Amino acid sequence: MKKVSRPQITSEDLPDPTLSFFHKPHTITLLVITILSLLYVALFSNDSDENLNTKWGLLAGSMVFIVIGVILFRDGPFIRPHPAIWRAVLATNVLYEMGLVYLLYQSKSSARGIMKFFDNSLGVPLPEKSYAENCGFTYTNVRDGIDIFVLAHSLGWFGKALILRDNTLCWIISILFELCEYSLEHQLPNFAECWWDHWLLDVLICNWLGIYVGNRWCEYFKVKSFKWNRIRQIPTIKGKIKRAGAQFTPSSWTSFDWAPTQRLENYFGFIILIILFTLAELNVFYLKYLLWVPPEHFLVILRLSLVFLFGLPAVCEYYDFYSNPNVKKVGAHMWLTMATVLTELLIIFKFGAGEFPAPFPNIVIIGWSIAFSIVVLFAVWQFFIKPRFFAQKQVKVE
Structure with missing residues (x-):
């Protein structure tokens, strides 16, 4: 198995004199900006709308916590576009986990009421929708089955391919999720789909497209020659702009060779990763069902986007722990992402009590x-x- 260590900063990644501002800590600057912002709120805020004040207070508290995380948290496995970005991602994951823990201690009705805090239109039961009503394999039925979620499937699997960096693993999870939908359609009506919706639209078209494009990106970065010139050394303006844009691409690339049959530890580590990934997929469906949040709502999209950001460094750290015997513990991103997925599962167990009376089919x-x-x-x-x-x-x- 290929051994891997955390990316090291090379001479090409040393601070560019023309961009020295972005490579300095600026902790005092951040402190001054934060205090001045809070001072403005303390002196000039309008206290007449208590609900609005609560929202702004929680938002400001969250932003201050993220600033604290950027300053105090350790760097993760990524250094592009800037290590501070990924420290902010870790701080956001901490906030999300704290929100989940708070939600875990509420009653189901209170949790649904909390959703109205984000959007007054929430807090009402969702209409049940099944996709298995007209299952004749006709052009009309297939056309009617195509909606915005087709694009969401492809984009989702594009992101998963970037996270997992392994074609076989992507296909295992893709097929496994469809089997989970079959197994759980007696609980969630929107898991009930026609056979061609499961295997043609979802797996062979949407998932394949996302996995294929994602793997092509991985192949591009795998064979790419990573030689970074400083902007100051580039003579043309076009070259400088291109180099600035490249700052948002990886500084190096590690291909993942999971090799599950090499060692018993690898095998169970591989199984655990598949289970965690599948749970992260299933959780969003149960949470939106139990908390009465429509699938197209911005909260669902926000959750999916955050989990994607959490997963990028988390799986990288997991692979580091998985493949390198010298790494004795998982990184902070992976630990927190696992805690997040499992806390979501606990919320589902608690709020799902009495919601799914139908027994599992034999x-x-x-x-x-x-x-x-x-x-x-x-x-x-x-x-x-x-x-x-x-x-x-x-x-x-x-």
Whole structure:
């Protein structure tokens, strides 16, 4: 297995004299700006609208916390476009996790009421919608099944391909999620889809397109020659602009070689990653159902966007821990992302009590029991029986 270490700053990444402002800490500057902003609020804010004041207060408190995180948190695995950006992402993840913990201690009705704090139109039951009503494989039905979520599927899998950097892993999770939809359609009506919606529109068109384009991006960065010239050394204005834009691309690229069959630890680490990724996908559907948030609402889009940002450095740190024996613990991004996904799951368990009275169909129970048995039996064969069998066979030959 390829060993990997955290990206190191090379001589090409040293501060460019023409951009020295962006490479200095500016902690005092941030402190002055923060205090002046709070001073303005203290002296000139309008206190007549308590609801608006509460919203602005929470927003300001969140922004101050992110500033504190940018100053005090350690750098993550990425240095582009600037390490401070990823420290801000980590601080945002902390805020999101704290919000989830607060939500966990509320009642279901209170949690739904909290959603009205973000949008007064929320807090009302959602209409049940099934996509399995007209399942004839006709042009009209297929055309009617195409909506904005088709684009969302492709964009989502483009992002997942950038995070996972492995074509096989993407396809495993893609197919696994469709099987989860089959298994859970008795709980969530919008999981009920026609067969061609599952396997043609979702998997073979939308997911394939996103995975394909994402993998092509990964291949581009894999073969790209990473040689960074400082802007001051570039003679033309066009070249300077191009170099400035390249600041928002990776400074280097590490391909992920998951190799799940190499070691028992790899195998279970691979399975854990698949489970966490699938849970992160399923959680959003259950949360919007239980909290009465429409799928096209900005809160759902915001959550998906944040999880994408959280996942980029998190999976990189996970792979570092997964593949490098010298790394003894997961990084802060990965630890916090795992905590976030599991806290969302706890909220679903709590608020889902009594919401899904229908029992799991026998075919679902039997199917997942067989799948679990295959996963366990393959591990027993691959890592215990097979090595001994070939070892004994080799001894006999000698």
